[in-house]
Amino acid sequence: AQSVTQLDSQVPVFEEAPVELRCNYSSSVSVYLFWYVQYPNQGLQLLLKYLSGSTLVKGINGFEAEFNKSQTSFHLRKPSVHISDTAEYFCAVRGNNNDMRFGAGTRLTVKP
Amino acid sequence: DSGVTQTPKHLITATGQRVTLRCSPRSGDLSVYWYQQSLDQGLQFLIQYYNGEERAKGNILERFSAQQFPDLHSELNLSSLELGDSALYFCASSDKPGNTEAFFGQGTRLTVV
Numbered sequence: 001a002q003s004v005t006q007l008d009s010q011v012p013v014f015e016e017a018p019v020e021l022r023c024n025y026s027s028s029v030s031v032y033l034f035w036y037v038q039y040p041n042q043g044l045q046l047l048l049k050y051l052s053g054s055t056l057v058k059g060i061n062g063f064e065a066e067f068n069k070s071q072t073s074f075h076l077r078k079p080s081v082h083i084s085d086t087a088e089y090f091c092a093v094r095g096n097n098n099d100m101r102f103g104a105g106t107r108l109t110v111k112p
Numbered sequence: 113d114s115g116v117t118q119t120p121k122h123l124i125t126a127t128g129q130r131v132t133l134r135c136s137p138r139s140g141d142l143s144v145y146w147y148q149q150s151l152d153q154g155l156q157f158l159i160q161y162y163n164g165e166e167r168a169k170g171n172i173l174e175r176f177s178a179q180q181f182p183d184l185h186s187e188l189n190l191s192s193l194e195l196g197d198s199a200l201y202f203c204a205s206s207d208k209p210g211n212t213e214a215f216f217g218q219g220t221r222l223t224v225v
Contacts, residue, residue, distance in 0.1 A: 043114065
C-alpha cells in the first residue's frame with residue numbers, strides 16, 4: 001500500500017517569506033498526489049492535485065507543488081506567505097486501489 | 113461547502129457507551145472514507161466503502177464498525193467507548209476510483225467523559 005511522509009511537523013515562518021512544506025511518498029503503482037489545508041475547527045480543503053502531465057501544479061491561494069518521480073517527492077511551495085496561511089497542511093497519496101492515505105500533517109505558523 | 117454532510121457536529125458521551133456517526137456523501141459519489149483525527153496521532157485512515165462494499169481498511173479498532181447503505185450514506189459505529197476515542201471524526205467522499213480528490217465533511221467532534 002502507498003504511504004506518505006511529511007518531513008516537518010511544524011514550520012514557523014515570517015510573513016512575506018517563502019515557504020516549502022516537504023512530502024515524500026512511497027508506492028509501487030502509479031499515484032495521484034494531493035495537498036489539503038485545514039484551518040482551525042474546519043474540515044480539509046483541497047489546495048492542489050497532481051494526476052498526470054506537467055510536474056508543476058498550481059493550486060489555490062498562490063500555492064504550487066512539484067511532482068518529482070525520481071525522488072518520490074511532492075513538495076508544496078509558496079513564494080510569499082500571509083498570516084492567513086497559518087493552518088495545518090496535509091499531503092495525500094491515492095493509488096489505483098482507490099485507497100487514500102494522508103501524511104501526519106505540517107503545522108504552518110506565519111508570524112508578523 | 114463541500115457537499116458532504118456529517119451529523120452530529122458534536123457528541124459528548126460516557127465511557128462504555130456506543131455512538132453512531134452519520135455521513136451523507138456528495139450527490140453521485142460512490143466512495144466514502146472515514147478518518148479519525150486526534151492530537152497525538154494526527155489524521156488516521158479508518159475505513160473506506162465503495163458502492164456499499166468495504167474497499168479498504170486502515171487503523172480501525174475492532175470496537176469500531178462502519179457500513180454504507182443502498183442510498184450511499186454511511187454510518188460509523190463506535191462501541192465500548194474509551195477516553196482515548198475522543199477525537200474529530202471526518203467523513204470524505206469521492207466519485208470514482210483513482211484520479212479524483214476526496215471531499216471532506218466538517219467532522220464530528222466526539223468527547224468521551
